[in-house]
Amino acid sequence: MLYLIRKMRSQFNSWALLSFIFSILIILPALLIMVQLFAESNENWEHIKEFMLKNYIINSVTLVIFTGLFTVIIGVCAAWLVTAYTFPLQRFFKWGMILPLAIPPYIGAYTYHGILNYTGVIQTNLRNHFDIKVDQKFFDIMNIPGAIFIFTLFLYPYVFIITRSFLENQSSSLIENARILGKSSFQTFIQVVLPISRTAIVGGVSLVILEVFNDYGVVKYFGIQTFSTAIFQAWFGMGDIQSAIKLAGTLMVIVVFILIAEKLIRGRKRYSYSTSKVRPLQPKELKGWKKYSVLSLFLTWFAFAFLIPSIQLLQWVYMTYDVILNEVFLDLIWNSVFVASIGSALIVITALIIANFSRLSKGWFSQFFSKITVLGYSLPGAVIAIGVLTLFLALDQKVIVLYEWIGLEPTLVLSLSISMLIFAYVVRFLAVGYNSIESGFEKVGTAFTDASRTLGMSVTKTFFKVDIKMIKGAVAGGFILVFVDILKELPLTLILQPFNFYTLATKTFQYASDERIHEASVSSIVIIFISALSIFFLHKVLEKEPK
């Protein structure tokens, strides 16, 4: 017992305390939702449950299943082709195929609608130059298949990135052996590549699924009823936070169920290899018709997922920039950069503290903290928004009492302020920053920290003088990733943004919802440009660095 107390005392420091406080703050919103899920229900909720819930579930699940299926097919095939073969532009496509990730699905959705609708570029040209009038039903993408098309186009890179890096780094000996044993390329792909990449594929597709659940922009714009739209409807349409909480809680249960399923599917088959030698796979050169057909496949896909929407947006920018580019737009950029910078900085600091604590003290307690950071990223933005809103409304109740006690005019201070939005960003995206920083720490190991401590530096001094300087790259990478994620974020921002406060993302969505899609293009292009730049930086520049 004495030893237990001494052990706790020897590991207890300000790092442990801060990690504890941050972790509690991170789980609080989810906890509040869970508690209220079992609270007594009101009339609205009974109505929703009886008549609408089934529909939400069917729509959400349909979107998830088909998007998952198509992203796996496209992501895995593309990953296999760029790693196993060389063909013209193959080196570009290795990271170029990630670029569609720069286009948030809601921007892709309204852009494609703008291209395909009656006044869009295709139909206008067909009418004016060829006098062809088309049946509108072939050009209508504002339905569930259309949403699946949009999600697949812009979300497949999650599967592509993870599968590609797995195939590149870990599979060479197995694939080469299959070839030596006389298997054709196709047989190798089916019998070896697919089974061994299963964990990578499941990892990628679970990110896709979480993104689809998170989405509000696409389904709202296309008029599809899902959980996200229902949560918005309950809160903004009916002002009924209780029903919003119940919906969020139900969605949370579904997501947790999926995450458990993912763990089970990955399960024991966590392939790792007896050999520690990591040798990249030697690609085979494609010749003749194969070369050209693979190239044209990639070009077509890249055109649909990146070039066409970008060019269309640029044309709209050309049409509208003189109206849009004014002080109001500068304000938008400032707002976006402001919340994204503060949010990213807070996330990086929180992640550094928790990651450093959990790496230095190896107990289950600290491991628990590091698991908690992942929570927010698994939950859809609307769920987190409702959780955070509940938390801040409850806090305001306390603040009002305090205000009255002091004798000031009581107002809803916290829940109307920007701090609520930024706090929600931290909950939602902490995992993104944390993963980057944790892997930075893992690469460096603890030898330098140990050395510093035996030279008389405390944990905190060591952190500032040694640790943080050695993982600068990982910290910068984490900051950039989070920054871009916040910049693109829509559902959470829509619910929590203070009155009259817009970001690039929410303004884009507002324009698009008002059918002013041309006006939406300028802010869209800014978002896409910054995202693309960060993808280029993280996947092209950083990957070249010797490891």
Place this chain on the structure above:
Amino acid sequence: MFVQIKDLTFNYKNSRKPLFENLSLGFKQGEVTVILGQSGSGKSTLLRLIAGLEIPARGSISIDRAVMNDSLRFVQPEKRGVGLVFQDYALFPHMTVEKNIKFGLHKMSRKQKQNRMEELLTLVGMEEFASRYPYELSGGQQQRVALARALAPNPSLIMFDEPFSNLDSKLQEQIRDDLKDIIKLTGITSIFVTHDEEDARAIGDRIVLMHDGKIQEAGRPEAVFKKNREKLSLAYV
């Protein structure tokens, strides 16, 4: 005894069987002790326990009559005044040789720090390398810097974790002799950990044979080697 370990029990988080069980061992002042054992015998962990980098489950460790840990106390590594030269040196890659050596010097004026740094570079024969970065040095030079860095704060005890394992065999012999001279010159109490019998024979005033977390033999090198010839040759063939 200068360093006294009593009834030490330690296990790593993921293993059920303790690595050390009621281990007791002492080190005399000014003596060079070599702990000899195969990998996995627990010798490096013992150094980490003395340095305070691992927390024992039970038992006590005292250095220079001051208790470092027992059932009530645990002195953090930065308060122990112990030097440790790491297996791969762990020189801070973002600092020059000069900065690395000055890193452990606290509560000194700038002038004093400079003097101490120069003194140590002279001791290890690296006067010309003060402004180099670790990656600009050879393995042997890095090791000298690591030694200088560990000695700089004037620790009462210095420990070496497999100090020669990253050097090629030709260099190894020369550095070993140099190191021995430097240690003798400072008169500091030292503990070496190695799996190499030659190293042990060349450096140690006293040898501790360790196997599977247990001490098998301790004493003068000649006596230990004579008594355990068979066991050693079996283990090291």
